[in-house]
Amino acid sequence: MKISYSKQDRYVYTGLRFFSLVVVCLLIAIIFQLFKASKLAFDEFGLSFVLSDFWNPVEDEFGALAFIYGTVITSLLSLLLAGPVSIFVAIFINEFLPKKLASILGVFVELIAAIPSIVFGLWGLYYLAPFVKNYISPFLKKYLGFIPLFQGTSFGIGILTASLILAIMIIPTITSVCREVFRSIPNLRKEAALGLGATKYEMVKLAIINPSFSGIMGALVLGLGRALGETMAVAMVIGNNPVISTSLFSSGATMASVMANEYAEADSELHLSALCYIGLLLFVVTFIVNLFARTIVWNNSRKSRS
Amino acid sequence: MKSLLILSLLGFSINCFAVLKINGAGASFPYAIYSKWISEYSKVNKDIQINYQSIGSGGGIRQLIKETVDFAATDAPMKKKDKKKAKWPVLHIPTVLGAVVVAYNGDSIGKDLKISGSVLADIFLGKITKWNDKAIKGLNPKRNLPDQEILVVRRADSSGTTSVFSSYLSDVSQEWKSKIGAGKSLRWPTGIGAKGNEGVTALVKQTEYAIGYIDLAHAMKNNIYTVSLKNKDGKFVKASVETISSSAKSYQASADDFTASLINKEGSDSYPISAFTYFLLPIKEKDSKLSEIHNFFNWSLSDGQKYAKDLYYAPLPKNVADKVLKKIKGL
Numbered sequence: 116m117k118i119s120y121s122k123q124d125r126y127v128y129t130g131l132r133f134f135s136l137v138v139v140c141l142l143i144a145i146i147f148q149l150f151k152a153s154k155l156a157f158d159e160f161g162l163s164f165v166l167s168d169f170w171n172p173v174e175d176e177f178g179a180l181a182f183i184y185g186t187v188i189t190s191l192l193s194l195l196l197a198g199p200v201s202i203f204v205a206i207f208i209n210e211f212l213p214k215k216l217a218s219i220l221g222v223f224v225e226l227i228a229a230i231p232s233i234v235f236g237l238w239g240l241y242y243l244a245p246f247v248k249n250y251i252s253p254f255l256k257k258y259l260g261f262i263p264l265f266q267g268t269s270f271g272i273g274i275l276t277a278s279l280i281l282a283i284m285i286i287p288t289i290t291s292v293c294r295e296v297f298r299s300i301p302n303l304r305k306e307a308a309l310g311l312g313a314t315k316y317e318m319v320k321l322a323i324i325n326p327s328f329s330g331i332m333g334a335l336v337l338g339l340g341r342a343l344g345e346t347m348a349v350a351m352v353i354g355n356n357p358v359i360s361t362s363l364f365s366s367g368a369t370m371a372s373v374m375a376n377e378y379a380e381a382d383s384e385l386h387l388s389a390l391c392y393i394g395l396l397l398f399v400v401t402f403i404v405n406l407f408a409r410t411i412v413w414n415n416s417r418k419s420r421s
Numbered sequence: 422m423k424s425l426l427i428l429s430l431l432g433f434s435i436n437c438f439a440v441l442k443i444n445g446a447g448a449s450f451p452y453a454i455y456s457k458w459i460s461e462y463s464k465v466n467k468d469i470q471i472n473y474q475s476i477g478s479g480g481g482i483r484q485l486i487k488e489t490v491d492f493a494a495t496d497a498p499m500k501k502k503d504k505k506k507a508k509w510p511v512l513h514i515p516t517v518l519g520a521v522v523v524a525y526n527g528d529s530i531g532k533d534l535k536i537s538g539s540v541l542a543d544i545f546l547g548k549i550t551k552w553n554d555k556a557i558k559g560l561n562p563k564r565n566l567p568d569q570e571i572l573v574v575r576r577a578d579s580s581g582t583t584s585v586f587s588s589y590l591s592d593v594s595q596e597w598k599s600k601i602g603a604g605k606s607l608r609w610p611t612g613i614g615a616k617g618n619e620g621v622t623a624l625v626k627q628t629e630y631a632i633g634y635i636d637l638a639h640a641m642k643n644n645i646y647t648v649s650l651k652n653k654d655g656k657f658v659k660a661s662v663e664t665i666s667s668s669a670k671s672y673q674a675s676a677d678d679f680t681a682s683l684i685n686k687e688g689s690d691s692y693p694i695s696a697f698t699y700f701l702l703p704i705k706e707k708d709s710k711l712s713e714i715h716n717f718f719n720w721s722l723s724d725g726q727k728y729a730k731d732l733y734y735a736p737l738p739k740n741v742a743d744k745v746l747k748k749i750k751g752l
Contacts, residue, residue, distance in 0.1 A: 171608035172579070173601065240615075240623050248628075270572055271611050272626055353616030355577030366613045372577075376616065379477035380579030382500065382607045 146260035148185040149271055152391035155384060164392060170357045177389035179396055181357035185367035189274055190342040193281035198335055201289035209297050229285035236351035240282045244352055252364055269364035277353040281345055285338035292337055296330030297323055329412040336408040343401050346371040441713055446474040447481020447494030450581050451698045453732045454517055458743060460622040460716055469487045469713055485701055493701040498680035514718055514745055515679050515697035516734035518669055521586045521595025522660045523672055524625050527646030529567050535560045537651035538593030545573055547611030548699055550629060558720030574624045574633030579605040586634045587695045589684050620635045638733035652693045655683050664692035665735035672741055678725060716747055722746055
């Protein structure tokens with residue numbers, strides 16, 4: 116069984132093409148199914164579904180705005196918290212730690228990604244939520260209470276706690292991608308910067324962070340993608356209340372969490388369909404966010420090339 | 422080598438023929454007792470292998486309609502719409518009773534708080550917001566109640582527990598009935614949503630001034646403060662296996678239907694938020710599989726009932742069980 120050299124390439128090409136097509140077909144099939152399943156709700160509510168925050172399964176009235184708001188706000192907040200931390204951790208591990216220690220710490224960070232989200236959820240419910248209620252919220256209220264974001268009563272469960280959990284969950288993703296990006300910078304440039312008399316801080320700024328802007332953006336997008344879709348951990352600590360509130364202490368609900376919460380026991384067709392509609396919207400939101408981040412990356416790489 | 426393979430294949434296929442597999446799916450609330458029944462029944466009758474998946478009442482009904490399972494289980498009776506979709510008429514068979522317990526954080530309130538149905542509805546409507554409200558004080562005159570906001574904790578996921586609880590509130594409060602209604606998931610006027618009975622239990626236990634509703638098993642196992650609820654006869658009753666069973670004592674089943682509500686029933690020691698949980702059995706031509714299912718249900722309603730109490734489910738009162746058994750026999 117020896118394949119001739121001339122055919123080898125062709126077989127590999129056909130095989131690879133097949134597998135990439137499978138991925139594309141899967142995606143199309145999922146979108147198609149979502150469309151089909153959400154048709155009933157789409158016919159009933161149309162686009163006003165996106166603009167209404169009224170969600171009442173008893174009366175079969177549905178609107179997704181509160182869930183879209185919850186998803187976007189928790190994801191962005193978690194990115195805001197996790198982004199800087201992850202970038203600093205990546206720089207610290209790569210540039211400041213001795214090689215052996217670096218690889219050990221690297222493994223530790225990556226192990227966070229291996230913890231199942233239900234464990235994060237339970238930990239959040241039993242330990243983080245009381246901690247937020249007793250320490251973090253009073254602290255924020257005392258010093259930043261004049262901002263509407265930090266007003267109102269905190270029960271420990273809510274948008275802030277959900278964002279904190281999400282931040283912890285996306286740190287390993289962002290950190291490991293950032294580390295790869297930083298590692299791809301040639302040593303020559305770092306040495307050149309140091310040779311020109313740069314301090315270590317200046318070297319990190321000039322030779323590492325500035326040229327890897329698009330890479331860092333890519334890492335952040337990956338992290339954001341995980342935050343947008345995270346379900347179980349969020350559902351356990353967000354309070355699952357479809358309301359739009361300016362306070363971070365208030366409870367909220369995300370698109371993924373409402374699907375997880377209500378799909379299994381939904382018994383009206385319209386309710387099921389509305390949940391699928393939310394799934395479709397989650398898809399759209401993720402797509403828009405990704406597109407937005409990609410544009411930043413493209414613009415930047417074009418700028419740096421010219 | 423080859424003969425070994427054939428032999429093992431043969432053995433496997435014989436095994437397949439000998440064991441009859443029965444698939445069921447549905448409610449997660451009675452999962453503990455059903456899995457106990459299944460494991461005990463497999464000791465009695467070794468030729469039957471029953472598999473029950475607790476995917477939720479709604480999922481169980483959908484699978485029964487699609488005929489991917491042999492029987493289903495649900496907490497709330499099937500809706501008319503769903504009944505029409507099924508190919509065969511479906512019989513509701515009550516299996517055990519469950520209850521919804523109102524739990525609260527008693528750190529500064531103390532145990533055995535007394536609550537009436539209308540006060541409970543007002544708390545969950547957000548009309549009574551403080552623990553030292555006149556209405557609560559009136560029911561507990563000797564108690565020193567704190568001047569603190571009540572935190573309402575409720576289920577976030579759709580569940581039979583919510584359905585039973587909201588049916589009760591609709592029964593005792595006209596305002597609840599017209600504004601909110603009953604269902605597995607609601608548009609809640611106040612409070613925060615926790616996931617699952619365990620989520621509500623955790624929140625109520627760790628948050629001072631919280632009140633919520635959970636099933637009896639979670640309340641008993643977690644040693645949480647529970648209220649004494651005023652029943653139809655005006656007595657304050659705590660939820661227990663006995664008081665729940667007692668609410669079904671005067672239960673009048675019509676000839677072929679066991680789906681009448683158990684909410685707020687008469688009887689001085691009846692706990693008002695009690696409910697049956699059901700097996701759903703398609704009524705069709707009897708084959709060997711169906712008669713094995715009948716046998717299993719017969720066993721569950723007679724010998725199986727003694728396992729209920731240890732798992733915090735209330736067994737069916739004898740008169741109800743007899744009626745149901747007679748009905749199954751008549752099929």
